[in-house]
Every structure is written in C-alpha cells, then in structure tokens.
Amino acid sequence: xxxxKTLARISIILLCIAAIAANAPAQYRPDVSTARMFYNLVKNxxxxxxxVLEKLATLEKAMDEASQAGRSGEFRRLLAQAxxxxxxxxxxxxxxYASSLVLRGEEICLDSGRPAVFRLAQIFAPRxxxxxxxxxxxxxxxxxxxxxxxxxxxxxxxxxxxxxVSRDLLDAPYRIELEAKSVPDGTYILRAEVFDQDKPVxxxxxxxxxxxxxxxxxxxxxxxxxxxxxxDDRRPDVLYPLEFIRxxxxxxxxxxxxxxAERLAAAESVLASLKAGRDPLAGKTGDMERHYRLExxxxxxxxxxxxxxxxxxRTAYPLxxxxxxxxxxxxxxxxxxxxxxxxxxxxxxxLVAVPSGFGPDGFYGxxxxxxxxxxxxxxxxxxxxxxxxxxLARMRKDYVVDASRxxxxxxxxxxxxxxxLGAKYPDIWAALAPFAGFGVPATVxxxxxxxxxxxxxxxxxxxxxxFSQAMVAEMKRLGVEHKYIEVAGGDHNNIVSxxxxxVLDFFDAHRKKKP
Numbered sequence: 001x002x003x004x005k006t007l008a009r010i011s012i013i014l015l016c017i018a019a020i021a022a023n024a025p026a027q028y029r030p031d032v033s034t035a036r037m038f039y040n041l042v043k044n045x046x047x048x049x050x051x052v053l054e055k056l057a058t059l060e061k062a063m064d065e066a067s068q069a070g071r072s073g074e075f076r077r078l079l080a081q082a083x084x085x086x087x088x089x090x091x092x093x094x095x096x097y098a099s100s101l102v103l104r105g106e107e108i109c110l111d112s113g114r115p116a117v118f119r120l121a122q123i124f125a126p127r128x129x130x131x132x133x134x135x136x137x138x139x140x141x142x143x144x145x146x147x148x149x150x151x152x153x154x155x156x157x158x159x160x161x162x163x164x165v166s167r168d169l170l171d172a173p174y175r176i177e178l179e180a181k182s183v184p185d186g187t188y189i190l191r192a193e194v195f196d197q198d199k200p201v202x203x204x205x206x207x208x209x210x211x212x213x214x215x216x217x218x219x220x221x222x223x224x225x226x227x228x229x230x231x232d233d234r235r236p237d238v239l240y241p242l243e244f245i246r247x248x249x250x251x252x253x254x255x256x257x258x259x260x261a262e263r264l265a266a267a268e269s270v271l272a273s274l275k276a277g278r279d280p281l282a283g284k285t286g287d288m289e290r291h292y293r294l295e296x297x298x299x300x301x302x303x304x305x306x307x308x309x310x311x312x313x314r315t316a317y318p319l320x321x322x323x324x325x326x327x328x329x330x331x332x333x334x335x336x337x338x339x340x341x342x343x344x345x346x347x348x349x350x351l352v353a354v355p356s357g358f359g360p361d362g363f364y365g366x367x368x369x370x371x372x373x374x375x376x377x378x379x380x381x382x383x384x385x386x387x388x389x390x391x392l393a394r395m396r397k398d399y400v401v402d403a404s405r406x407x408x409x410x411x412x413x414x415x416x417x418x419x420x421l422g423a424k425y426p427d428i429w430a431a432l433a434p435f436a437g438f439g440v441p442a443t444v445x446x447x448x449x450x451x452x453x454x455x456x457x458x459x460x461x462x463x464x465x466x467f468s469q470a471m472v473a474e475m476k477r478l479g480v481e482h483k484y485i486e487v488a489g490g491d492h493n494n495i496v497s498x499x500x501x502x503v504l505d506f507f508d509a510h511r512k513k514k515p
Contacts, residue, residue, distance in 0.1 A: 032067050032075055033377045034361045037326075037368065039079060045461045046086055056082055070374075073124035097128035098202030101169070103176075103192050105206055108255060109245040111214035112180045120165070120192045120204060121173035132197045134165040138176050143189045143207060152189040152205060157182075165194060178208070185211050185261065209248075209260050218242050221267060228274050234281070236291035236300045237270045243300045253359070256329075285309045287334060287342055292394055297358070297383045303391045304330040306345050306352040307399065318405035318430075318507065319351040319395055321388065323364055323414030330356045332411075337497040348504050351399055355391040357417070358384040364410075364417025365424070388421060392428070404512045409433035409503060411496050412463065419471065422447045430512040433503045435496050436460055438467035441474040449513045451481040453506040455499045457490025 048056055059082045066075040080099035084091045100122040110116045120136060138159040141152035159178055166172035178190065188210065193203040211217075225238050241263035247253040266289075273280040281288065285307040293300050311317060322341070324332040333341050333354050345352045357364055362384025367373065395401060408429045410418040415437020422432045423443035432452045452475065456468035465486060475482045483506060487495040 031374075031376060031380075032072055033374070035076070035079055036063070036067070037361075039082060041462060042083075042086060044464075048086065052085060055085055059085070077124040077126075093126065093128040094201055097126040097194075100124050100126045101192075101194065101202045101204035103190065103204040103206040104173075104251075105190070105208065105249075107249040108207060109209045109214065109248055109260060110178075110180070110211070112183055112185070112210040112212050114215065116178045116180070116208070118176040118178060118190060118192075118206060119173035120169060120176065120194075122169040125168070125170055128201065130167055130196045130201075134167060134201075135195045136161055136165045136174060136192050137195065138190065138192045140178070140180065140183065140208075141189045141191055143187050150189070150207065152191050156188060159190070180210050183210055187255070187260075207255055209255060211260060217264065218245070221264075221271060224271055224275065228271075231274050231279065233292075234270060234274055234279060236293050237281075238267045238274070240291040240300045240302060241267050247299070283313075285311055289330070290394075292390065294358070294383060294387060294390060296386070299358075301356050301358065301387055302330050303356060303387075303394075304334050304354045305395070306334070306342050306350075308346050308349050308351070310349065311351070311399070313400060316400045316402040317349060317351045318407065319353065319392075319399075319401045320345070320407045320409060320507070321392055321395075322352060322354045323388065323408070323410030323417040324354060324357060325410075325412030325414050327360045328413075329360060330354045337411075337500070340497040340500050344500055344504055348508070350504065350507075351395065351401065353391050353395045355387045357414075358387045361413070362387070363413055364388055364421055366416050366420035368416070384417075385421070385424075388417070389425075405430050405507070406512070407431050407433065407507045409435070410437065411435040412437060412492065415439075419443065422450055422452075426450060431507055431510040433506065434468070434471075435499070436463055436468070436492050438463055439471045441470050444471060444474040444478055444480065448475075448478045448480045451506070451510045451513075453483045453485070453503055455485045455487065455495055455503070457487045457492065457495040459489050460492045460495075462492040 043056065059078050063075055063078045063082070066078060077096070077099065080096070081091050084095060089095065102121050102123050103118055104121060105116060105118040107116055138161055139155045140157040140159060142154050142156060143150050144153035157180065159176060161176065165174045176192065186209070188208050189205045190208050191203060191205045194201050221238065221242060225235065241260070244253060244258060244263070245260070248255045270280050281290070286309060288305050288307070289302055290305055291300050291302050308317070322333045324330065331354075333352070341352065358380060362380050365381050365385025367381060392406070406428055408418050408422060409432065410416070412435070415434030416439065418432050418434040419437065419439030420443075422429055423446040426447040426449065429450050432447070432450055433455070434452070435455045436457060454468050454472055456465045458465050468484070472482065472484045485499060485502065487499075
C-alpha cells in the first residue's frame with residue numbers, strides 16, 4: 001500500500017475513534033471494548049515512538065483503570081486525549097470541551113409530522129472556562145457520505161433555540177425541539193454548535209431519519225400482521241424494519257446505511273402476500289435478505305442469502321457461510337468486494353449465507369486478547385456466535401444442503417471468526433478460508449483435519465501478514481492440508497475479491513473429512 005493510501009486509512013480510523021469518543025453523528029455509541037480496539041489498530045499502524053509512546057502508555061494505563069472501574073465517561077475523555085496525541089494535535093481545554101459534547105434524541109427515526117426532542121449533553125466534565133454565557137445554534141443538515149464517513153452537508157433548516165446553555169451539561173442538558181413538517185423524507189444530521197460569545201468552542205451531531213406518517217404506518221403493519229394466522233417463519237420478515245427502528249431509537253443499533261423507505265416497502269410487500277395466503281419466498285432463487293428471531297436475545301436478525309437459479313429443491317447443494325469484517329453487516333459479501341461473489345456462486349452452484357453477526361463488532365464469539373470482558377461485551381460475543389450457528393441451521397432447514405460440503409470463510413474480523421468457529425465446531429466444516437485475519441496457533445490442533453486456504457496481503461497495515469504466517473506455520477508443523485496465498489504488496493482489502501475464484505476452486509476440491 002502506498003503512503004497516501006495508508007495515511008488515508010489511518011485518517012478514517014482516527015475519525016472512527018473520534019466519533020466513538022465524542023459520539024459524533026449517531027445516537028448509538030459502540031462500547032468501550034470496541035473503542036479500545038479501534039484505538040489499538042490505529043496505534044499499531046502509526047508505530048508511535050519516544051516521548052509520544054511514553055505519554056500514550058500513561059494514558060492507556062489510566063484508560064484501563066477507568067474501564068475496569070466502569071467509569072465510561074472518563075475512559076472516553078482519555079481516549080479522545082490519546083487520539084489527539086496520535087494525530088499530533090495539542091490537547092487543549094477547547095479540544096477537551098469539544099470532545100465532551102454529545103447530542104441525543106428521544107427518537108432517531110422520526111415521524112416528521114410530530115415534534116421531536118433532543119438534548120445537548122456531555123459524557124464527561126471538561127475544564128474549559130467561559131468568558132461569557134454559552135449560547136448554541138442548531139440546524140438540520142443533509143447527510144453526505146465522504147471518505148471520512150457520514151458528515152453534515154448543506155443546511156436544510158435552522159432550528160429555533162431559546163436561552164443560554166448551561167456550563168455544566170452533565171447536570172443540565174440543553175433541550176432542543178425539532179419541528180420538521182416541511183422537510184422531505186430522508187436521513188439528515190442535526191447539528192448543535194456551542195459558542196462562547198462569538199467564538200465556536202465545540203459541536204455535536206446526531207443522525208435523524210424523517211418520514212412523513214411513520215407512526216401510523218408502523219401501527220398499520222403490526223395491526224394487519226396480527227390478523228393473519230400461520231406463516232410463523234415469515235413474520236420476522238415483516239417485523240424486522242419495525243424492530244430495527246425501535247432499536248435505533250433506543251440506542252441499541254446505529255442506523256448507518258439502513259434504507260428505511262425500502263425496507264418498510266419490502267415488509268409491506270411480504271405482508272400483502274401473507275394476507276393473500278401466499279408465501280413470498282417459496283421457490284425464490286437469487287439474492288434475498290431473510291430474517292429470524294434469535295432466541296435468548298429476543299431480537300430479529302437479518303441474514304443475506306444467495307440461491308443459484310438452477311436450485312430446484314431436489315439436488316443437494318454446497319453451502320458457504322461467509323463472515324463479514326469489523327463494522328460490516330450481512331450485505332458486505334453481496335454489495336462489496338466488487339460484487340464478485342454472487343455471480344461466482346451462481347456459476348459454481350453454491351448456496352451462500354451471510355449472517356449479521358449480531359452487529360458490526362461481535363467477533364463471532366472470539367474473545368480478542370486485551371479486550372473487555374464486561375457482561376455486555378460477553379453477551380454480544382455469545383449471540384454473535386449463536387447467530388452464525390442459527391443461520392447455518394436455518395439454511396439446512398430451508399434448503400437441501402450437502403452436509404459434506406459446508407464451508408466457512410471470512411475477511412478480517414470474519415477471518416478471526418472463521419478460525420475461532422473452525423476450531424470450536426470442527427465437525428461441521430469441509431474447508432476454511434480466512435482472508436487477512438488473525439488466530440491463535442494453539443487452536444490449529446483442534447481443526448487439523450480441516451483443509452484451509454489462507455489469503456493475506458504482504459503490505460497489510462491493519463492486520464499484519466505475520467498473523468496468518470503464524471497460523472500457517474502451525475499448520476505445516478501439524479501436517480494440515482492447506483494452501484497459502486500471500487499477495488505481494490496486497491493491503492487489507494484488495495486481496496479479497498481477486499481470490500474468491502481460488503477459494504471456490506479449493507472448496508470444489510474438498511469434502512468434509514472425519515476428525
């Protein structure tokens with residue numbers, strides 16, 4: 001990877017950390033464990049030295065103490081300070097104040113016909129002193145996607161404010177009321193900027209999705225579904241966007257790229273079929289998104305499926321379970337990687353299923369060394385693993401799957417999950433294909449009967465190639481059948497889609513072996 005691309009990637013991840021630390025445009029905030037993981041990735045790429053490394057060590061020790069004590073606000077203050085140090089920025093009282101601000105809404109997915117309440121608050125107490133009474137200006141902006149993630153674009157609406165802002169927003173958050181009847185349906189960013197006299201001292205943003213008539217529309221879907229009997233497996237397909245919207249409003253999920261209008265229309269289409277007594281997925285082939293309720297978690301989860309057009313329900317087909325990377329979702333292997341995988345699956349005759357992994361950072365059950373083991377994180381890991389197993393079970397229930405040809409592959413975090421689940425459930429998989437991941441060499445013995453094809457770029461700045469090399473060395477020592485593709489000059493991402501064909505060639509040649 002050339003220096004320009006490396007710096008661009010580091011910049012993007014640093015912005016992710018800044019968003020996590022200061023809760024930039026989002027209601028949802030990733031947990032402390034994920035925030036620390038992003039920080040560690042960036043630090044490993046920058047390789048700080050000398051005095052900077054010493055200062056970071058002091059901050060990291062304090063971060064660990066704050067995390068262990070459950071002081072998440074203090075952790076995020078220290079994280080913002082460490083991030084500034086990595087960026088080469090001076091940690092000032094002004095920067096600390098800006099990092100403390102957060103804008104939270106009682107709801108994020110809104111019925112634009114109703115007023116909505118937001119509050120400008122703080123996640124930790126900064127030291128900044130004000131010369132005068134702080135004031136705030138609030139506006140609704142277009143949300144635009146840039147290389148640095150979602151940012152605010154052109155101003156759509158000035159939002160009226162009243163009175164000054166408290167100097168202590170921990171104790172007295174500032175109330176903002178949004179009236180948006182005139183705003184077209186869409187996803188926006190509400191931005192609040194704080195001023196000391198005429199000097200801007202910090203801002204916070206919050207993503208909002210506005211839909212005219214949203215509340216009665218959601219109520220109508222639930223009412224009509226309640227009148228239908230049977231079709232238990234299709235109810236989650238109708239209810240998923242409703243539950244997703246509620247999860248976003250409660251801060252449990254981030255809205256990201258979720259296409260609210262499209263998903264609601266799809267739910268209504270499924271509902272119309274069920275009302276007519278028809279199963280809309282019966283005999284369907286091609287690319288589709290499906291849903292189910294994960295027991296224990298009591299959440300409806302999505303998974304993306306590809307069914308070859310020649311599939312007729314009589315011949316057993318091989319199945320690939322593909323695991324997305326950190327920050328991804330069930331659509332990555334379909335809409336990303338140059339959209340190479342679905343046509344390959346069609347041509348080669350493979351069923352493909354991509355679980356959501358119970359969110360963007362579940363690691364499929366793998367406890368990453370150095371990560372938090374608090375109850376919330378452990379719950380996420382548990383259900384991320386269960387999600388993969390449940391999607392596999394549903395695929396075997398809904399389709400005729402060749403039990404001797406069930407394959408597992410993943411990229412980045414998905415490669416971590418591939419090695420973790422390969423070792424934990426070695427009697428399932430016919431072959432494994434981790435792209436640019438890391439694993440624990442001591443686990444190779446548990447899956448030594450499973451053939452593996454491993455792909456990694458020699459210039460991967462995010463997860464160094466040494467991680468895969470260590471796993472491959474252990475495979476060689478134990479006599480594991482494997483193929484290792486180290487792409488000269490390859491980075492973390494560009495080695496995936498060009499090697500899908502090689503992976504399917506490897507899968508074509510291997511059926512399940514007994515341990």
